[in-house]
Every structure is written in structure tokens, then in C-alpha cells.
Amino acid sequence: xxxxxxxxxxxxxxxxxxxxxxxxxxxxxxxxxxxxxxxxxxxxxxxxxxxxxxxxxxxxxxxxxxxxxxxxxxxxxxxxxxxxxxxxxxxxxxxxxxxxxxxxxxxxxxxxxxxxxxxxxxxxxxxxxxxxxxxxxxxxxxxxxxxxxxxxxxxxxxxxxxxxxxxxxxxxxxxxxxxxxxxxxxxxxxxxxxxxxxx
Amino acid sequence: xxxxxxxxxxxxxxxxxxxxxxxxxxxxxxxxxxxxxxxxxxxxxxxxxxxxxxxxxxxxxxxxxxxxxxxxxxxxxxxxxxxxxxxxxxxxxxxxxxxxxxxxxxxxxxxxxxxxxxxxxxxxxxxxxxxxxxxxxxxxxxxxxxxxxxxxxxxxxxxxxxxxxxxxxxxxxxxxxxxxxxxxxxxxxxxxxxxxxxx
DNA sequence: ATACATACATACTGGTCGGTATGTATAACA
DNA sequence: TGTTATACATACCGACCAGTATGTATGTAT
Numbered sequence: 025x026x027x028x029x030x031x032x033x034x035x036x037x038x039x040x041x042x043x044x045x046x047x048x049x050x051x052x053x054x055x056x057x058x059x060x061x062x063x064x065x066x067x068x069x070x071x072x073x074x075x076x077x078x079x080x081x082x083x084x085x086x087x088x089x090x091x092x093x094x095x096x097x098x099x100x101x102x103x104x105x106x107x108x109x110x111x112x113x114x115x116x117x118x119x120x121x122x123x124x125x126x127x128x129x130x131x132x133x134x135x136x137x138x139x140x141x142x143x144x145x146x147x148x149x150x151x152x153x154x155x156x157x158x159x160x161x162x163x164x165x166x167x168x169x170x171x172x173x174x175x176x177x178x179x180x181x182x183x184x185x186x187x188x189x190x191x192x193x194x195x196x197x198x199x200x201x202x203x204x205x206x207x208x209x210x211x212x213x214x215x216x217x218x219x220x221x222x223x
Numbered sequence: 224x225x226x227x228x229x230x231x232x233x234x235x236x237x238x239x240x241x242x243x244x245x246x247x248x249x250x251x252x253x254x255x256x257x258x259x260x261x262x263x264x265x266x267x268x269x270x271x272x273x274x275x276x277x278x279x280x281x282x283x284x285x286x287x288x289x290x291x292x293x294x295x296x297x298x299x300x301x302x303x304x305x306x307x308x309x310x311x312x313x314x315x316x317x318x319x320x321x322x323x324x325x326x327x328x329x330x331x332x333x334x335x336x337x338x339x340x341x342x343x344x345x346x347x348x349x350x351x352x353x354x355x356x357x358x359x360x361x362x363x364x365x366x367x368x369x370x371x372x373x374x375x376x377x378x379x380x381x382x383x384x385x386x387x388x389x390x391x392x393x394x395x396x397x398x399x400x401x402x403x404x405x406x407x408x409x410x411x412x413x414x415x416x417x418x419x420x421x422x
Numbered sequence: 423a424t425a426c427a428t429a430c431a432t433a434c435t436g437g438t439c440g441g442t443a444t445g446t447a448t449a450a451c452a
Numbered sequence: 453t454g455t456t457a458t459a460c461a462t463a464c465c466g467a468c469c470a471g472t473a474t475g476t477a478t479g480t481a482t
Contacts, residue, residue, distance in 0.1 A: 027478095028428085028429060028430075028477095028478060028479075030428080030429065030430090033429080033430085047340065047341075048250075048341065049248065049250065049337055051247075051248065051250060051251040052250040052251070054468080054469075054470095055469080055470065055471090056468085056469080056470095064430090065430065065431050065432075066431085066432085066470095066471085066472095067429085067430055067431050067432075067472095067474095067475095068429070068430050068431075070470095070471075070472080071428080071429060071430060072429090075470080075471080076470065076471085127339070127340050128340055129336060129340070133336065133395060134336055134337075136395065136398070136399045137328060137332065137333055137336040137337070137395060137398070138248055138333075138336070138337060140326070140398060140399045140401075141246065141326050141327055141328075141398070142246075142247065147399065147401070150399055151399050151400055154396065154399060154400070179411075181408070182408050182409075182411050182412050183412055185393075185396065185405065185408045185409040185412065186389065186393075186408075186409055186410075186411070186412025186413060186416075187412075188392070188396060188409075189389055189392030189393040189395070189396050189409040189412075189413075190385065190388055190389045190392055191392065192391075192392040192395055192396065193387070193388030193389055193390065193391040193392025193393070193395065194384075194385075194388040194392070196332060196335065196336060196388070196391055196392065196395070197353065197384065197387060197388050197391065199335070199336070199339060199340070200335045200339045200346065200349055200350050200353060201350055201353070202339075202346070206384065209380070209381050209384045209385075210381075210384040210385055210387075210388040211385075212378075212381050212385070213381050213382055213384065213385025213386075213388075213416075214385060214388075217385075217412075217416050220419070226448095227447090227448060227449070227458085227459060227460075229458080229459065229460090232459080232460085253438080253439075253440095254439080254440065254441090255438080255439080255440095263460090264460065264461050264462075265440095265441085265442095265461085265462085266442095266444095266445095266459085266460055266461050266462075267459070267460050267461075269440095269441075269442080270458080270459060270460060271459090274440080274441080275440065275441085
């Protein structure tokens with residue numbers, strides 16, 4: 025490499041690490057594979073990241089976290105009708121899936137399952153992302169209740185937990201079945217449930 | 224080892240492998256750790272199992288699969304009221320959890336997340352188990368419909384997918400949050416949903 | 423032009439991994 | 453009692469791993 029571009033190098037490493045981790049998990053992710061994919065050398069990698077763990081943390085903090093914000097948190101915070109927004113966001117999360125990408129499941133959930141019992145740093149980061157997601161839903165439901173859109177009888181907090189759980193579970197089932205149809209079918213029940221939250 | 228007991232040796236290996244895999248995942252599971260736990264030697268292990276992969280398959284086929292049958296499939300098949308049975312089985316799955324075991328999540332889901340994109344042998348085995356579970360629920364709901372216990376308007380198949388997804392998702396969230404309360408709260412929504420399936 | 427920090431590059435290390443080669447003790451069977 | 457398959461035990465192998473030591477080229481500030 026003759027022309028230097030440290031930011032680009034760093035981003036390339038994070039992106040490649042995301043792919044490798046998403047395919048093989050964090051522990052089985054090979055730094056050498058990441059280096060081969062990016063044409064970055066080991067010296068450069070360890071210049072930007074003190075360890076494999078820190079590279080993994082950066083993937084969560086700078087890539088997965090941002091993706092969650094863009095696709096869920098921000099749209100939910102800007103929504104005026106939480107029910108409609110949830111339904112359309114769920115639809116969008118189905119539509120942007122093909123039979124290939126479905127096999128990799130939800131990157132956040134993958135990492136959560138693998139790393140949360142093993143490494144507290146991962147667990148806290150991942151948990152914070154889930155929390156922001158769930159809070160955005162819970163806040164939306166609460167606001168919907170004061171606006172008269174959402175039933176007063178339900179618990180916004182419990183409903184939010186349940187919705188997040190159902191989405192993650194559906195993605196997980198679909199991943200294992202290698203089938204977008206399984207995702208659709210599993211989320212159909214969720215969509216009907218969300219309809220029942222209307223006032 | 225002076226007195227031989229090949230069956231016991233084999234079972235000990237499978238049990239220890241289950242623990243190790245459940246803690247660290249399959250790929251990161253160390254055969255040496257399993258051998259240390261069991262006081263079995265590597266020669267004995269490779270006498271009983273041709274490879275690490277086959278040991279993993281045996282854990283799924285002979286341990287996880289059986290546990291799923293005992294705790295879900297058989298009770299559901301013997302049930303006369305699917306709604307009541309589901310609710311009590313869900314309650315039982317909450318009660319048998321403490322803050323320690325919650326951190327390891329659902330062994331089946333853990334393996335599914337890690338191995339289904341990587342190894343087709345694991346994927347098929349795991350998928351078959353999920354299928355039996357889901358089918359038992361779907362069959363129960365269908366039977367409930369003919370018995371007049373369950374609403375005619377719902378799709379038994381879609382509901383079964385949704386229920387399994389919600390349970391797995393809730394377990395997954397609770398694992399990441401290290402909290403039985405998260406499991407309870409997430410499943411509360413599911414229980415309310417199941418109540419609405421009553422005729 | 424000089425000095426210095428940043429951004430790489432290369433070669434290597436110790437350790438762990440799954441797997442194997444080979445040998446030996448035990449049990450079953452003739 | 454002799455034979456043979458089973459059930460282990462030990463020592464070792466090559467491959468791969470994350471990480472490091474060391475060196476060099478590049479950009480930047482003075």
C-alpha cells in the first residue's frame with residue numbers, strides 16, 4: 025500500500041470483520057481471513073486495534089449499533105403512530121431478506137447468543153442495543169396510550185419485550201429453516217397481535 | 224481405568240460435551256476440556272466417536288432431542304386441552320430457571336444460531352427438533368379447533384410458528400440480559416396472546 | 423531540511439487445536 | 453486355555469491461532 029488512508033483501512037477492517045464474524049461467529053472468526061479479504065497486513069490491524077476483542081467491540085459499537093439505530097430506533101422515535109410504524113418496519117424487515125441473507129440470521133442475536141455468556145464486554149454492549157430498541161418500542165406504545173391510539177389496558181413495557189422477543193425468535197427460526205417463508209409465517213402472528221393493541 | 228463400562232464412558236462423554244458446548248459453543252468446545260472433565264483419554268474418545276463433529280451430532284441426537292421430547296412434545300401430545308397445556312408448560316419453563324442457568328439460554332437455540340450456517344448436518348438435526356416441537360403445538364391447536372376449544376379463525380400452523388419463535392426469542396433476550404425477570408416479562412405477553420386463542 | 427509520530431509491513435513465537443499412530447489391557451467367545 | 457475383537461492409553465503431528473518484535477515508509481509539524 026503506497027497511498028495511506030487510515031480511516032479507510034479501519035473501516036475496511038471493521039466491515040470485513042463483521043462479515044467474518046457473521047459467518048463464523050466471533051471466536052471462530054480468523055484474523056488472517058479478515059486480512060486476506062482486505063489486503064491489510066497484521067501490523068496494520070494491530071496498529072488500529074489492540075486485540076481481536078477490541079476489533080469485535082468496534083464492530084458492535086460502530087456497525088451493528090448504527091444499523092439498529094437506522095433501521096429501528098430512529099424511525100420509531102419519529103413515528104406518530106407506533107402501531108402502523110411497527111407493522112411497516114416489520115414488513116420492511118421481511119422484504120429486505122432473500123433466501124441467502126436469511127441463513128445468516130440477525131447479526132446482533134448471533135453475537136448475543138455466542139458471546140454474552142463468555143465475555144461481559146460483548147454482553148453489555150449487545151444488551152445496550154437491545155435495550156435501546158425495546159425502549160423505543162415501549163416509549164412509542166406509552167405515547168400511543170396518551171394519544172389514545174393504543175389500548176390503555178396493556179403494559180407498554182411488557183408488550184415491547186414480547187415484540188422484540190418475537191422478532192428475534194422468528195429470525196432465528198427462519199435462519200435455521202433457511203426459509204423466508206418461515207420468517208413471514210412466524211411474523212404474521214406477531215402482526216396480528218400488534219393489531220390487537222390498537223384502541 | 225481398570226473396570227470397563229463402554230456405555231457409561233460414552234454417556235459421560237456426551238454429557239460432558241453437552242456442558243462444554245453449551246458454555247462455549249461447538250467450535251470453541253475443547254475436546255481436551257471434555258476429557259479432563261470425564262477422566263477419559265483421547266484414545267477412548269476416538270474409539271467411541273470418529274470425530275468431534277460426530278460427538279456433537281450425538282449430543283443433539285441423544286441428549287437435546289430427548290430433552291425436548293420429554294419437556295414439550297410428549298406432554299403436548301398427551302394433552303386434552305392445548306391452551307391450558309401450553310400455559311402450564313411455559314410456566315414450568317420459567318420456574319425451572321434460575322439466574323445462573325438463564326445465562327446459558329436454550330441449548331438448542333444456541334447450537335442452531337452457531338452451527339446452522341456452517342454445517343448442514345447440525346442444521347438438519349436441529350431443524351428436525353424444532354419441527355417436531357412446532358408440529359406438536361400445531362397438531363394440538365388443530366385438535367383443539369375440532370374439539371371446539373380453540374378459535375376456528377386462527378391458523379394453527381402460523382400460530383405454532385409464532386409461539387415457538389416467541390419462546391426462543393424470550394429465552395434469548397433473558398440470556399443476554401442475565402435476568403429471569405426478562406424471561407417472565409417477555410413470556411407474559413405470549414401467555415396473554417395464547418389466552419386469546421381460546422374459543 | 424530535520425525531527426518525529428503515524429501507518430503500515432514482515433517474520434516469527436508459543437500455545438492450542440483436532441486428529442492419528444501405535445501400543446496395551448480387558449472381556450467375550452471358541 | 454487360546455484367540456480375537458473391544459476398549460482403552462500415550463505420545464505425537466501438522467495446522468492454525470492470536471499476538472509480538474522489529475523494521476520501514478509516509479505524512480506532518482517545525
